[in-house]
Amino acid sequence: MERIKVSKLLKSVEFGMDVNVKGWVRTKRGNKNVAFIALNDGSIIHNIQVVVDVEKFDEETLKLITTGSCISVIGELVESMGQGQSCEIQAKEIQVYGTADAETYPLQKKGHTLEFLREIAHLRPRTNTFGAVLRIRHAMAYGIHKYFNDKGFVYLHTPIITGSDAEGAGAMFRVTTLDAANPPKNTDGTVNFVEDFFGKSTNLTVSGQLEGELGAMALSEVYTFGPTFRAENSNTPRHLAEFWMIEPEMAFFEITDNMDLAEDFLKYLISYALENCADDLEFLNKMYDNELIERLKFVVENPFERLPYTKAIDILVNSGHKFEFPVSWGTDLQSEHERYLVENHFKKPVILTDYPRDIKAFYMKQNEDGKTVRAMDVLFPKIGEIIGGSQREEDYDKLLARIKEMNIHEEDLWWYLETRKFGTAPHAGFGLGFERLILFVSGMSNIRDVIPFPRTPKNAEF
């Protein structure tokens, strides 16, 4: 008999037919006459209740059905006699695929702390919480591709191993096949990477942006969506050493077009979650964050506040609010400043633009004032910076001057500079941290709980 998924079954109203479901047992309870098994196959947050007439089954088989075990059930789909579910399966045949020793299986019927579940990341997808988060994560990944595809963007695969050390987005992980204990050396004692696999020093990418720009200078609109690596010793609920990032890059877009796209993109994804992940969001709203759904709707329905950095500084200085770090023009905003703007002053997402050039990357387009660049950061409640982007400097001379000024090796970027030499065009783009998006959409508060197997300093288990 063909297997039917629980998600499909719970929507079915055709009582009286025999069905086959397969899944993992969440709980079993009952008495010597009747047993109730809550079965889940991950297709939906809800379980299907399997009713077992105890005397019709072998006692030894029923004993094997414990929390965590995996079974296949054939039975009749009937209207439930009990409260709490509309339909259930009256079991006729049960096959046990895999037992789960009750004394050692770590997941209980009772709730667990997220900290404990992180220690058993191989089993936590079997919980309601992680089932919900992982389904939402999937829906967001799909929504991202759908959004860009519908808009005519080309999905560009940028390299994961990079020889460019000039991306400037943080510490990198080295990629090498050299013997760590005994690497070939130059006469001055440094490691000779000419003998390494690629004939030069290579690292894992910290951003696909520079290559993304190369694609945009031919295909007009491109986006990347792939893993990104930062070797920073960051121990916070918002950072991972390995995370996924979405980086659209658009020719002929100026900074305002970039902001429009970023806002529309975020609103599309949040709407997509509200429409397609309603059950999972309701669960998370109930269990973790009572204002989650309300907050998601608010973000979709209200325009983001847009203002230049300089104006934000004025607001902060005149706020009368006591900050731990003083506010002054020319310094980067601290978390507390961003939080004040988003959560206290505007009470909605904020897009800040035109930051001082000295605190931003070399590739950002320089404004006429000689002091600021066309950067934009999208700040969200609870999680802070969710998007960072800019219009790019398309003028060869200005870009080269900035590279020299910041002591970046221009010879490493010859290919990047050539796009400004041959058919340059105004263009812009941004980066969205995928896990930060999931954090916001799911209402979870630690980034380690929105990726299946988190990589953080001192942790690469599983």
Add this chain to the structure above:
RNA sequence: UCCUACUUAGCUCAGUUGGUUAGAGCAUCUGACUGUUAAUCAGAGGGUCGCUGGUUCAAGUCCAGCAGUGGGAGCCA
């Protein structure tokens, strides 16, 4: 990396000014119960008190170092 808190049963936590044999709830096991919803009720088993060292007649409790985890900060997405 810095600041701070925490680490006691499978899980979540109590544990008094240092003082006999370290407790509870849940989970597990056994039994009871004719349809349960984190079922309920009764009983039982379950501990190197994170690790190392120190103070003391005596350390889960006080001190030091180390490790891990949470929260905050920095770096950023």
